[in-house]
Amino acid sequence: FNDASSMLKKTYDSIVENYGVNNIYIATGNGYKDEVLNEIKEFKNFILEPAYIGTFGAILNIAIYLKEIEKVSNDEIISIVPIDHDVDKKFYKILVDAKKTIENEKSDICLIGIKPTFPSTQYGYIINSNNRVLSFKEKPDIELAAKLIVDNALWNSGIVNFRLGKILQIAKQYLNYSSYDDFLNKYTLLPHKSFDTEVLEKESNLLVISCDAHWNDLGTWDRLSSKISTSDDYNTNVINFENKKVVNEGIENLQKHHPDVDIYLAAKDEKLNENGYIVPGLGDCGDRIFGTK
Numbered sequence: 303f304n305d306a307s308s309m310l311k312k313t314y315d316s317i318v319e320n321y322g323v324n325n326i327y328i329a330t331g332n333g334y335k336d337e338v339l340n341e342i343k344e345f346k347n348f349i350l351e352p353a354y355i356g357t358f359g360a361i362l363n364i365a366i367y368l369k370e371i372e373k374v375s376n377d378e379i380i381s382i383v384p385i386d387h388d389v390d391k392k393f394y395k396i397l398v399d400a401k402k403t404i405e406n407e408k409s410d411i412c413l414i415g416i417k418p419t420f421p422s423t424q425y426g427y428i429i430n431s432n433n434r435v436l437s438f439k440e441k442p443d444i445e446l447a448a449k450l451i452v453d454n455a456l457w458n459s460g461i462v463n464f465r466l467g468k469i470l471q472i473a474k475q476y477l478n479y480s481s482y483d484d485f486l487n488k489y490t491l492l493p494h495k496s497f498d499t500e501v502l503e504k505e506s507n508l509l510v511i512s513c514d515a516h517w518n519d520l521g522t523w524d525r526l527s528s529k530i531s532t533s534d535d536y537n538t539n540v541i542n543f544e545n546k547k548v549v550n551e552g553i554e555n556l557q558k559h560h561p562d563v564d565i566y567l568a569a570k571d572e573k574l575n576e577n578g579y580i581v582p583g584l585g586d587c588g589d590r591i592f593g594t595k
Contacts, residue, residue: 311341313385320394329364352489358500359492361462362476363485365469370482376467379404384460388518396513400463403433403511410468411502412509415456421447426458426498428510435508438498456512462497472501 307315310328317326328338329349339345349367351360361382368374379401383394400412413435415428426440427450438458439450476492479485493500502508 308341310385314342316391317394352486355494357497358495361497362473366485378466380464380466382462390516393515399511403509409507409509410465412463414459414461415510415512416459417512417514418451418457421451427455428458429455430510433509435510438503
């Protein structure tokens with residue numbers, strides 16, 4: 303990248319530039335609040351997860367906090383934006399279009415789909431017709447990905463826009479809670495699943511709007527490395543945090559003369575398998591840490 307800003311700071315700055323600082327919340331785990339404050343000084347609007355159980359619980363936590371603590375109206379449109387997206391600064395203007403779509407179509411949930419630029423096996427696809435979601439296809443093989451593009455399927459950006467009351471209604475189907483504190487005490491009783499599988503794939507009235515602006519999901523090493531300079535000789539990506547010259551042939555020499563410098567080497571991940579796990583397996587450690595495998 304061209305500067306030292308984190309993905310969190312880039313996303314925050316882009317949204318602030320488009321919408322201002324009011325009504326922006328950062329949802330994260332209890333243990334990451336200080337890390338966020340290192341990036342965004344004096345930020346106050348945190349929604350903290352008591353435990354990591356997947357995006358289903360995380361989004362319910364956001365909705366119930368906004369209702370019980372901030373007293374937000376059930377009709378308010380909420381946008382959930384991941385921070386691992388490489389986008390143009392004006393990309394997030396599309397959130398206004400999503401809000402208008404929900405209001406005009408009298409619906410409750412609207413997704414943002416990205417017009418594909420190549421057949422990717424790394425992304426999920428939204429099969430749609432006339433702004434209506436028909437079905438989803440997660441991480442298809444290359445042949446199916448190419449066919450989905452021909453059929454005008456969209457990449458699933460992971461950005462979800464919803465009417466607050468809809469998510470509160472879903473929450474009540476899973477937990478009987480009397481207050482936000484009561485919800486937090488029962489939090490781990492929720493299904494440890496993603497919002498996509500527990501909600502979106504079960505909903506029959508989903509909207510989607512398409513966007514052809516620059517977008518890149520940096521959630522896998524393959525996509526992240528596409529943003530980092532490459533050594534042509536070895537197809538190697540170098541991330542250099544030290545003020546030292548680095549070349550592939552000089553790794554042993556660098557270790558000899560600068561033993562204080564940590565060097566990490568890893569192969570690129572080939573793909574995600576049918577269960578969403580990284581192949582050949584460098585992501586296995588993360589899967590085990592977060593209990594998703």
